[in-house]
Amino acid sequence: MPIDILMPALSPTMEEGKLSKWVKKVGDAVKSGDVIAEIETDKATMEVEAVDEGTLSEILVAEGTEGVKVNTPIAKITGEGEDAVGGPKPDSAATASAPKSPAAPEQGEKPATPENSEKTVSGVPAAPATQPLADPDLPANVEYVTMTVREALRDAMAEEMRRDGNVFVMGEEVAEYQGAYKITQGLLQEFGARRVVDTPITEHGFAGLGVGAAFSGLRPIVEFMTFNFAMQAIDHIINSAAKTLYMSGGQLGCPIVFRGPNGAAARVGAQHSQDYAAWYSQIPGLKVIQPYSAADAKGLLKAAIRDPNPVVFLENEILYGQTFQVPKVDDLVLPIGKARVHRKGKDVTIVSFGIGMTYAVKAAEELAGMEIDAEIIDLRTIRPMDIATVVDSVKKTGRVVTVEEGFPQSGVGSEIAYQIMANAFDYLDAPVGRVTGKDVPMPYAANLEKLALPNVAEVIAAVKAVTYTA
């Protein structure tokens, strides 16, 4: 049986074209790769190469014909020795009509109609619901120790490196210098240069190198001296680390932690002062954590290192030196994706995370003196976001203010506001209030920088606005 040669589509959008020239004539022998015709689209003239071998036995569409629909038979090839071959028909697909082309003639063997195409059009399946775990119960008589966030982060890494030989830390100045912010202090001495790796100043390269190592099953902790520099590496964080599990159909996970200080420090100017929580929180395939307290920093960093997924762990230089009470337990691992009620209250909910919590906490103390009892929720994890805890609180208070240092547009507060609207609209007694960094690059001058950042007074003003007590 002769094989039909079909009018090919030369791009996903092409529906028809002009058969401008026949390069082969009837009776010509044709080999794989031979150019048999030229086709003109609105964009270009393309050559049609033969896939099948044999003799061009018939030309069905004359040279110069315009508007030839894709998948129309344009010629026939009689295969060489086709009767002699006992195996599968060499080219059943060649005679098939493509499912996507409405103009495809009904002939030959028809490919299976994709069985789910109707369902896809009529309704997107719902996203599966996930239930975050609760914090582990601590022993009733647990002892607390005073610890800085810096020490908590270092202990978390050291404990996990002792536990799992696949965990290593790499980054600029993490080893011999003991960390630009001393987060990796002592790690080189304990674990050696094989597992505490000083890199050149080469964020794009070492982030990619870390992801490649993670693909092969190691568990890298990639320290960025600050997350501002991670913009050089963001392609690997998003395109390589976050998306590969999906693109591989679940074959290739990427157990990696990207960590380092994020957000404004003090007087370091626009390029070194930015909060990336909202940026990374947009990306499916990433987990994004921004802890406030030392206990959360420790418990969540340990969880991040153990997590089989890529985790962006956003720290803050100003918090590094602050002290908190950390429970003295052997293995403090906290659940990623679970918010923490930092202060119970009944009049208003303040939702914050990371250094934003410092404003929230001080504001709540002052508000207490004004007889406004604020509940504070520390998100801890930005993605996946524990919106249920926020909604539960809003159902009680009816009023919400979000606090973050990041830019306002498409910020974390914007997302929280939408989620509350969608999930607790009927419980709201006032529009959601939002306190953010100002919509300007960070200025250097001390007075301007202060103005660009959120402050306690702004949080109080926002609370007064949503409680109509201004």
Add this chain to the structure above:
Amino acid sequence: MAVRPPSEKRQGASAATDKARTTDDPKIADFTKDEELKAYSDMLLIRRFEEKAGQMYGMGLIGGFCHLYIGQEAVVVGMQMCIVEGQDQVITGYRDHGHMLACGMDAKGVMAELTGRRGGYSKGKGGSMHMFSREKQFFGGHGIVGAQVSLGTGLGFANKYRETDHVSLTYMGDGAANQGQVYESFNMAQLWKLPVVYIIENNRYAMGTSVSRASAQTDFSKRGVSFGIPGEQVDGMDVRAVKAAGERAVKHCREGHGPFILEMQTYRYRGHSMSDPAKYRTKDEVSRMRTEHDPIEQVRARVLERGWASEDELKDIDKDVRAVVAEAADFATHDSEPDVAELWTDILL
């Protein structure tokens, strides 16, 4: 001011011609009969697979981007002969179907991924540029030009960390070789003596831009000079030359001497992607490469000349290969699309 590079002619047309030899090169070890026939069959599989993919693209069965490897087959087939399948890692960019087949991945699974069906290597969720196989140690399939170079360096880092003698074969094109992260990776690889063979597949055109229009240093084997990484230019149309150079490079890596760069001088017959009319080169240039330097024809000529197989026996190989490809095409055409529930799976572990 437009400056016409003085080396246009040499790089544009005859650089590989000068190197490509169909007659026996004294420096290149002959293949045994088995090696020749294996190379022939493996290269033919890639050729026929890609021709079929092109045809199915034309029928609307394959969507989006589809970058064919036709003409470059000797590179992956020769390199694969230097490594241990399933042990040493392979990673490449977006022109990746040939690499997968060379790694031993199943033609059905690759073709079904091209058609976006559930039996594809990535369940239909990756597409032409994104397939992986842990079993075969194939790490993709990456769509961002040059990204695979840092990733492949990380695979080499992991080999060294684990104290194995495994090697990462990290492929890139002449276009990717101008990306910054390539040099960041070269620096770290040599600094830490990582076992990575960087294979620069110089097919002379980064999409529509010829090497001499995009590269200040067109000898890609020298791209590691400032880091002290040794490099070689190789006739990438001669599978024996590829294997000989590949073996030197892999040995260098396995013995702990660090990375090695191989510039494979090769040629892609088809456009950059399916919708590329390839106006940036002459038809004569393409047809000269096809008739004078075709990697498969070179093997075929040697096999016939030495009487290692008859025309009929080679035809039988061709029939077997066509059967594999036809089965793959048939499977990829009739397999179902992924279940809609797959929309939400494989995002997090």
